[in-house]
Amino acid sequence: MTDVGKQYRIAFALALFTIIYNVIEGLISTYLGFEDESLALFGFGSDSFIEVISGLGIAHMIIRIQKQPNSHRDNFERTALRITGFAFYALVVALVATSIYNIYTGHKPLTTFWGVVISIISILVMWALVIGKRKVGKKLDSAPILADANCTLVCVYMSIILLISSGIYELWGIGYIDSVGTLALSYFAFTEGKECFEKASSDKYCGCS
Template sequence: MTIFRRISMTSQTDRLYRTAAILALITIFYNILEGVVSAWFGFEDESLALFGFGLDSFVEVVSGAGILHMVRRQRDNPDRNPDEFEQRALRITGLSFYVLAVGLLVTAAYDTLHLHAPTTTFWGVVVSCVSIASMWLLIREKVKVGHALGSPAILADAACTRVCLLLSVILLVSSVGYQLTGIGWLDSAGALGIGWFCFKEGKEAFDKARGIPCSCS
């Protein structure tokens, strides 16, 4: 009876790790699609918040690749520390977030000083609503798998996805605000909010690369 129970537990664990890997793949491909759509419409509509949101999605793709690799490593050898691939992915992610944060800060300041306003933020509203729904579903499933496996790393990934949801909320608020009022600096304010979270995510990525646990709070 004990043997069958162990086999059943092993099978269930393998299934959970497969689910975690699938969730990581979904996150990667979703961020690629979201990045293309957001950057394109952000550039076309001259919306800095939407454009910055799209660039953030591309950085999240690199982070997602590291998460996928981490899930596979944990499945094969749960006790092994992060390897060179994960650390390199985290450093690239951290540097990219820092560059993006600085770029958004400088551009937002320039747009505000020159009273720049986007053509429209309609697509910012659409993209942010889709992203909020998608991120909420991903968070729910990642938390479920993380608790089932007792994996702090997968739960931390779910917390990082929660940050993506907060970014979507910032984009939604700034986009709706501009659509209703026509006040141009609201788009820049949204870009600054996204830049602030990019800075925090960059710091946490470097901390993870050094082996410091992060909560992505």
């Protein structure tokens, strides 16, 4: 196997791991977020499910550029991007509306302990993926893979937001901080949705950062 072929195999393995991790993270986060009445953790988990759709498009993209390095996005990738964009926008509407309602009613989570735990794990895992994807992207001199690495970095930012909001609530019990954290997550979800539609209608690879 050539070194180039090996790097593409690594890139695909990283994409596959990202998909599997997001499925697991989504299931655990939405369940615990619902049980603990933590909107930030539930929204974080919902975002993970949307990232799975995006991840399928990335995995497909890696196979495409391995076969035809100079090819452009195909219909599968553009469709995945549009579906992901719609899903992000729908999530934003739901999270913003619920956040405002929770702030108005003074709703407080039962606990945000698991939000702290999951966010720390996510930061470590996603940062390792960023490093791995950047390393492969540089070796292959692949703009699409490097762009995906930067998009994974957004997941690190969202994990940090969850950590901060969950940590503040656990330490000081400030009720509305969970909703404030959710609004911050909604901002990143909106920017990701917007970028999905921009990429679906062009051949550019934005860095997302």
